[in-house]
Amino acid sequence: MVEDEQLSNPALERCLQRSQELEAALVDVLLDEGQYVQWDDSARTTSSSLAAELAFEHWSAVRVLMATEHPRSATALVRLEYEAIVRSAWLLHAASEDEVATMQQALTTESEKRAGELPFFGLMLKALEGSAPARLYEDLQHIKVNMSKSLNSFVHSGIHALQRGEHGYPVLLALQVVHTANALGTMAAMMLANLTGDPDKGRRINLIIPAYRDCLPPLRPIAAAT
Helix, strand or coil, rough: EEEECCCHHHHHHHHHHHHHHHHHHHHHHHHHHCCCEEEEEHHHHHHHHHHHHHHHHHHHHHHHHHHHCCCHHHHHHHHHHHHHHHHHHHHCCCCCHHHHHHHHHCCHHHHHHHCCCCCCCCHHHHHHCCCHHHHHHHHHHHHHHHHHHHHHHHHHHHHCCCCCCCCECCHHHHHHHHHHHHHHHHHHHHHHHHHCHHHHHHHHHHHHHHHHHHHHHCCCCCCCCC
Protein backbone atom coordinates (compact mmCIF):
# COMPACT_ATOMS: atom_id res chain seq x y z
CA MET A 1 0.00 0.00 0.00
CA VAL A 2 1.37 3.42 -0.93
CA GLU A 3 1.20 5.66 2.12
CA ASP A 4 3.14 8.54 3.65
CA GLU A 5 2.19 11.32 6.05
CA GLN A 6 4.22 13.99 4.24
CA LEU A 7 2.95 13.57 0.68
CA SER A 8 -0.58 12.94 -0.50
CA ASN A 9 -1.58 10.51 -3.19
CA PRO A 10 -2.54 13.40 -5.50
CA ALA A 11 1.17 14.20 -5.71
CA LEU A 12 1.84 10.74 -7.10
CA GLU A 13 -1.18 10.92 -9.38
CA ARG A 14 0.11 14.20 -10.79
CA CYS A 15 3.56 12.70 -11.33
CA LEU A 16 2.09 9.71 -13.17
CA GLN A 17 0.01 12.02 -15.35
CA ARG A 18 3.07 14.10 -16.20
CA SER A 19 4.96 10.90 -17.00
CA GLN A 20 2.25 9.89 -19.45
CA GLU A 21 2.36 13.34 -21.04
CA LEU A 22 6.15 13.07 -21.37
CA GLU A 23 5.86 9.71 -23.10
CA ALA A 24 3.29 11.11 -25.52
CA ALA A 25 5.55 14.06 -26.34
CA LEU A 26 8.51 11.76 -26.99
CA VAL A 27 6.47 9.40 -29.15
CA ASP A 28 5.29 12.38 -31.19
CA VAL A 29 8.93 13.15 -32.00
CA LEU A 30 9.82 9.55 -32.81
CA LEU A 31 6.99 8.80 -35.21
CA ASP A 32 6.71 10.00 -38.80
CA GLU A 33 3.12 9.88 -40.00
CA GLY A 34 2.33 7.43 -37.25
CA GLN A 35 5.25 5.11 -38.00
CA TYR A 36 8.65 4.59 -36.43
CA VAL A 37 11.27 4.29 -39.19
CA GLN A 38 14.82 3.23 -38.32
CA TRP A 39 17.64 4.40 -40.53
CA ASP A 40 18.40 0.96 -41.98
CA ASP A 41 17.21 -2.65 -41.70
CA SER A 42 20.48 -4.13 -40.48
CA ALA A 43 20.42 -6.74 -37.72
CA ARG A 44 22.37 -4.38 -35.45
CA THR A 45 19.98 -1.47 -35.85
CA THR A 46 16.91 -3.67 -35.59
CA SER A 47 18.03 -5.52 -32.47
CA SER A 48 19.06 -2.28 -30.77
CA SER A 49 15.73 -0.64 -31.55
CA LEU A 50 13.81 -3.68 -30.29
CA ALA A 51 15.63 -3.48 -26.95
CA ALA A 52 14.92 0.26 -26.68
CA GLU A 53 11.27 -0.35 -27.49
CA LEU A 54 11.19 -2.94 -24.70
CA ALA A 55 12.50 -0.30 -22.29
CA PHE A 56 9.65 1.95 -23.43
CA GLU A 57 7.16 -0.84 -22.69
CA HIS A 58 8.59 -1.33 -19.20
CA TRP A 59 8.32 2.41 -18.61
CA SER A 60 4.60 2.38 -19.40
CA ALA A 61 4.11 -0.64 -17.15
CA VAL A 62 5.80 1.14 -14.21
CA ARG A 63 3.06 3.76 -14.35
CA VAL A 64 0.31 1.15 -14.48
CA LEU A 65 1.72 -0.71 -11.48
CA MET A 66 2.18 2.45 -9.43
CA ALA A 67 -1.32 3.66 -10.27
CA THR A 68 -2.81 0.33 -9.15
CA GLU A 69 -0.87 0.31 -5.86
CA HIS A 70 1.75 -2.29 -6.77
CA PRO A 71 4.83 -0.16 -6.02
CA ARG A 72 7.24 -3.02 -5.28
CA SER A 73 6.56 -4.63 -8.65
CA ALA A 74 6.88 -1.22 -10.29
CA THR A 75 10.27 -0.69 -8.68
CA ALA A 76 11.51 -4.10 -9.83
CA LEU A 77 10.45 -3.22 -13.36
CA VAL A 78 12.64 -0.10 -13.33
CA ARG A 79 15.63 -2.45 -13.15
CA LEU A 80 14.38 -4.27 -16.27
CA GLU A 81 13.85 -0.94 -18.01
CA TYR A 82 17.46 -0.04 -17.25
CA GLU A 83 18.81 -3.39 -18.46
CA ALA A 84 16.87 -3.06 -21.74
CA ILE A 85 18.57 0.28 -22.39
CA VAL A 86 22.00 -1.17 -21.59
CA ARG A 87 21.33 -4.05 -23.99
CA SER A 88 20.15 -1.64 -26.68
CA ALA A 89 23.35 0.38 -26.34
CA TRP A 90 25.51 -2.77 -26.25
CA LEU A 91 23.91 -4.18 -29.39
CA LEU A 92 24.48 -0.92 -31.22
CA HIS A 93 27.97 -0.04 -30.03
CA ALA A 94 29.79 -3.04 -28.61
CA ALA A 95 28.36 -6.41 -29.65
CA SER A 96 30.17 -8.48 -32.28
CA GLU A 97 28.46 -9.38 -35.53
CA ASP A 98 28.00 -12.94 -34.26
CA GLU A 99 26.45 -11.69 -31.02
CA VAL A 100 24.06 -9.45 -32.90
CA ALA A 101 23.15 -12.33 -35.21
CA THR A 102 22.40 -14.52 -32.20
CA MET A 103 19.82 -12.03 -30.98
CA GLN A 104 18.17 -11.96 -34.40
CA GLN A 105 17.67 -15.71 -34.76
CA ALA A 106 14.22 -17.26 -34.56
CA LEU A 107 13.40 -18.39 -31.03
CA THR A 108 14.19 -22.09 -30.65
CA THR A 109 15.70 -24.23 -27.93
CA GLU A 110 19.07 -23.97 -29.65
CA SER A 111 18.95 -20.21 -30.20
CA GLU A 112 17.83 -19.74 -26.59
CA LYS A 113 20.91 -21.67 -25.48
CA ARG A 114 23.23 -19.56 -27.65
CA ALA A 115 21.63 -16.35 -26.40
CA GLY A 116 22.22 -17.54 -22.85
CA GLU A 117 25.94 -17.65 -23.58
CA LEU A 118 26.09 -13.94 -24.48
CA PRO A 119 27.76 -11.54 -22.00
CA PHE A 120 25.65 -10.88 -18.94
CA PHE A 121 24.51 -7.40 -17.98
CA GLY A 122 27.67 -6.32 -16.12
CA LEU A 123 29.94 -7.25 -19.03
CA MET A 124 27.66 -5.50 -21.50
CA LEU A 125 27.92 -2.31 -19.49
CA LYS A 126 31.69 -2.68 -19.16
CA ALA A 127 32.00 -3.20 -22.94
CA LEU A 128 30.34 0.17 -23.52
CA GLU A 129 33.27 2.01 -21.96
CA GLY A 130 35.26 3.32 -24.90
CA SER A 131 32.90 1.93 -27.54
CA ALA A 132 29.74 3.94 -26.83
CA PRO A 133 29.59 7.75 -26.62
CA ALA A 134 31.21 8.75 -23.33
CA ARG A 135 28.14 10.61 -22.13
CA LEU A 136 25.87 7.59 -22.67
CA TYR A 137 28.25 5.29 -20.81
CA GLU A 138 28.62 7.77 -17.95
CA ASP A 139 24.85 8.06 -17.51
CA LEU A 140 24.37 4.29 -17.50
CA GLN A 141 27.27 3.77 -15.12
CA HIS A 142 25.93 6.47 -12.79
CA ILE A 143 22.62 4.65 -12.48
CA LYS A 144 24.37 1.35 -11.80
CA VAL A 145 26.54 2.80 -9.05
CA ASN A 146 23.72 4.66 -7.31
CA MET A 147 20.71 2.40 -7.73
CA SER A 148 21.61 -1.16 -8.70
CA LYS A 149 21.70 -2.62 -5.17
CA SER A 150 18.27 -1.38 -4.16
CA LEU A 151 16.69 -2.21 -7.51
CA ASN A 152 18.20 -5.70 -7.42
CA SER A 153 16.69 -6.17 -3.98
CA PHE A 154 13.22 -5.57 -5.38
CA VAL A 155 13.86 -7.90 -8.34
CA HIS A 156 15.11 -10.72 -6.12
CA SER A 157 12.63 -10.29 -3.25
CA GLY A 158 15.36 -8.97 -0.99
CA ILE A 159 15.27 -6.86 2.14
CA HIS A 160 14.02 -3.72 0.38
CA ALA A 161 11.02 -5.51 -1.10
CA LEU A 162 10.12 -7.39 2.08
CA GLN A 163 10.50 -4.41 4.42
CA ARG A 164 8.42 -2.19 2.16
CA GLY A 165 5.76 -4.88 2.23
CA GLU A 166 5.74 -4.92 6.01
CA HIS A 167 6.13 -1.22 6.76
CA GLY A 168 4.58 0.45 3.74
CA TYR A 169 5.89 2.19 0.65
CA PRO A 170 6.17 5.98 1.14
CA VAL A 171 4.82 8.22 -1.58
CA LEU A 172 8.15 10.08 -1.56
CA LEU A 173 9.92 6.88 -2.59
CA ALA A 174 7.24 6.17 -5.20
CA LEU A 175 7.85 9.61 -6.69
CA GLN A 176 11.59 8.96 -6.86
CA VAL A 177 11.00 5.65 -8.61
CA VAL A 178 8.70 7.21 -11.20
CA HIS A 179 11.18 10.04 -11.75
CA THR A 180 13.91 7.47 -12.42
CA ALA A 181 11.68 5.51 -14.78
CA ASN A 182 10.93 8.76 -16.62
CA ALA A 183 14.63 9.52 -16.99
CA LEU A 184 15.25 6.04 -18.36
CA GLY A 185 12.32 6.55 -20.71
CA THR A 186 13.97 9.66 -22.14
CA MET A 187 17.18 7.64 -22.63
CA ALA A 188 15.24 4.94 -24.49
CA ALA A 189 13.62 7.63 -26.61
CA MET A 190 17.01 9.09 -27.44
CA MET A 191 18.28 5.64 -28.45
CA LEU A 192 15.30 5.28 -30.77
CA ALA A 193 15.79 8.81 -32.11
CA ASN A 194 19.43 8.09 -32.90
CA LEU A 195 18.45 4.89 -34.69
CA THR A 196 16.29 6.87 -37.13
CA GLY A 197 19.41 8.60 -38.44
CA ASP A 198 17.68 11.97 -38.12
CA PRO A 199 19.71 14.25 -35.80
CA ASP A 200 16.81 16.69 -35.54
CA LYS A 201 14.87 14.15 -33.49
CA GLY A 202 17.53 14.08 -30.79
CA ARG A 203 17.62 17.87 -30.67
CA ARG A 204 13.83 17.99 -30.33
CA ILE A 205 13.91 15.53 -27.44
CA ASN A 206 16.42 17.66 -25.57
CA LEU A 207 14.14 20.66 -26.12
CA ILE A 208 11.22 18.74 -24.62
CA ILE A 209 12.98 17.64 -21.44
CA PRO A 210 13.07 21.04 -19.60
CA ALA A 211 9.27 21.24 -19.69
CA TYR A 212 9.09 18.02 -17.66
CA ARG A 213 11.69 18.73 -15.00
CA ASP A 214 8.96 18.41 -12.38
CA CYS A 215 8.78 14.66 -13.05
CA LEU A 216 12.46 13.99 -13.73
CA PRO A 217 15.49 13.69 -11.45
CA PRO A 218 18.13 16.46 -11.72
CA LEU A 219 19.90 15.05 -14.79
CA ARG A 220 21.68 16.72 -17.66
CA PRO A 221 20.09 16.66 -21.13
CA ILE A 222 20.25 13.18 -22.63
CA ALA A 223 23.18 12.47 -24.97
CA ALA A 224 22.07 12.80 -28.59
CA ALA A 225 25.07 11.59 -30.54
CA THR A 226 25.75 7.99 -31.53
